[in-house]
Amino acid sequence: MSVDEPTDKAAHIRHLLATEREAVRENTSHFNRERYRASTEYEGYEELRGRAREIKEDAIERLPELIETVRESVEANGGTVYVADDAADANRYVEEVVRDDGDTVVKSKSMTTEEIDLNEALEAAGVDVYETDLGEFVVQVADEAPSHLVGPSLHRSSDDIAELFNDRFDPEEPLETAQELTEFARDYLGDRIVEADVGVTGANFVLAESGTITLVTNEGNGRKVAATPDTHVAVAGIEKLLPSIEELKPFTELIARAATGQDVPQYLSMLTPPSDSPSLDFDDPTTPLSKQGSEDREFHLVLLDNGRTEMREDPQLRETLYCIRCGACANSCANFQQVGGHAFGGETYTGGIATGWEAGVEGLDTAAEFNDLCTGCSRCVNACPVEIDIPWINTVVRDRVNRGADEGQFDHLVEGLTPDEEPGGMDLGKRFFGNFETAAKLGSATAPLSNWLANAGPVRAGMERVLGIDGRRDLPQFERETFRDWFEKRGGAAASTKRARETRAAGGSLVPRDEATREAIVYPDLYTNYVRPGRGRAAVRVLEALGVHVEVPDVPSSGRAPLSQGMVATADAKASRVFGALAEHLDAGRDVVVVEPSDLAMFRREYEKFLPDASHQRLSENSYEAVEYVFGLLENGGDADVLTGPDADDPGVAYHSHCQQRTLGAAAHTQAVLDRLGYDVVLSEAECCGMAGSFGYKRDYYELSMAVGEDLATEFGGVHGNRRVVASGTSCLDQLDDLLDRKPAHPVELLDPART
Amino acid sequence: MSNVRIAGFGEALEDHGVSWARTDIEGFRSTLVDALVNPAVGVPLGYEGVSLDDAPVTVDPTPAELRAATTGVTPARLGVATYGSFLIDSDAKGSEPVSLYPERHVAVVRESDLVADLPAALDELGDAYAENPASAVFATGPSATGDMGALVEGVHGPKHVHAVVLENR
């Protein structure tokens, strides 16, 4: 899957959009919907996630000890444990075991054996290897890599598979339906299982105290592979160890729900081999099962390190080891839903968490090939049953990739825009987008000239060639009068106090006239300040109408732009500056109202990594998304009538909340406020709009971004085609602007008392 | 054992596509025979008062008989009420292959062996592991796959599962 040139990357994505998109999208969004359903129906799901997380943290902390414990228990049971340093070591061991026992191997699904390319190693040694999981069988026959952690072949439709099988096996009657394909594969593989000398399985969990392997399957192949041949080899990463059956409990409730939305898998095998189950010689017509005996049974547990010990010692990658490979991060990912793991994946692993796995077991180069496909939308964060901060892992790896890059010939073009701590040589487009603040300041100061210039043909061509900005995108239009300029011009904080006071005198506010006032600052984020000041102006008027004194101080940009390009040090420095500028306001008891959801997400989520705990807590607890804040005001007695409700012939509202806003749980408030004012609201289901900051501007990803957006556009078309479109995020507004004829607005603009 | 739990168990079985019948010792033979599709094989149930001996079931089959069978009858060590799951032991009698290879699995579970949920079942198993760790599987409904582009039941494991719930005396 090596894609070197950016143009190759675009072509590869285009190819996948044309060939695999439909099946991937259908299957992943089905799993995703089912996960939502199953997790909301299960009472206490969130507590279970917390518990699972704790257990994994503890197990990885105690890993060396658990390895010793499992060695003792497995050996006491009569099996063998081999700890393999790397892929070659593991393969060599398995090959020796197989050679002692025969030359045919059947396997149940195991990503870990994919990681070490066990099949290739065994085949090179003259062993016949058969994958018995039907999805794995399909990719084995097609000689492809799995495209998904849980559904290796979910990029293929029944028709596809039928064509593949008919071509390969030439059955008497051509196969057509899923039923026929399944029956064919079952019979074919059933014979292979019965003949096999060795069964190889993976393990979802390994219980150290008892030496028990836990396998989660739906087809029953895992059971057959483990029970039929006398020799069973289980290959598992060392991170699969849990102390005992007690710690397994939350995982048995979580894993199937997270993966496919099932309450429980069809088969949850608890194998403590070698088992007492009788040896099965199927040609034996005389000896009953109870007399077959199990003396010939043999068991080998191969525990694979292959970089995991180093990951454990790496404070940023360590979390990856908590992953239970449920695939939920892939299913909830808008980009993955379009292209699947053949673009969004490395040598073995796929989806958001693949970046961590591939960086750990293969190296940065492999992770770098697909790391950009994570836009940081954070929709996977709440999906992950072990609460892994998957976007953070992607950001850290991006930072490391940036630092590993060599200096290039166009560096001088963005040099002045880049802070010193970021390395020269890093991708120029990334440096440009990461320092969007500088461009925005310059662009706004010289608008409208800057807008004309930027859109002029030769400039756009240069931007495409050097910075990778797709020529098909409209560029953000900078406003000459910034949001802060406007606020100062109308009299600044003093005027706002006066306005809020008047409102209170008129009885329109939540704060009784003789009581203390509520004060807020509206954070002038980069986009609100320079590109979309209208939403800032509306926010100020809405707050004043509810009796809140507003200030719009000079606060630096949040660091979201550099962070999204993997410029962690720059973002970290920004966080300190932002906190420095806000501390006084926080101390004065002012609330921080944020219009741009991705910046609110910085304050609440990412700043946790950058600020001391107390500072982060103070800022995050006192920051609100604009309409979330309005919701709070209305809940506390604010008068909704001072805001603008639906027009007499209002067409209704189609609302797309921002991905990061939803992860924070700050999206429902907007719907509630709109409902309360009498708007008729429909919500989008799409996980993300596809623009995701700079992502949709990039030449390599333009088509993917549009493909993601198409899902949203479809939702807002048809019967909803007349509705007013509102969205909270800048990116979402830009994307909807490109996708629809209707002009989208921010919800606070709808509420604006000055709206006509 | 409360009727609530049995009702819950029955519902969960149906949710997972498992048919079931409830019987007592007297009615066991005829209830079992109704559930069989011949040829049938089985392993000794080990429950007092009932056995497979007078039913058309080949008890303790040879591997060749196992492969030719349509129905496999086994006891279930536990039934899990919330999910309609059975805990089948990988014992020396061959419960694992008999419950796995034939197209139809008939699981016989005693009411007194029903537990509320999976964590409770793991508790029981955990106690047993403290003495002697063994192998077992929680099986819920028929084997299934979506890998061929649509949901198909009956893959490597049974296509039909039927439960016989044996009342306590």
Ligand code: SF4
């Ligand atoms: S990172 Fe979390 S959501 Fe993704 S596969 Fe691993 S456990 Fe599942």
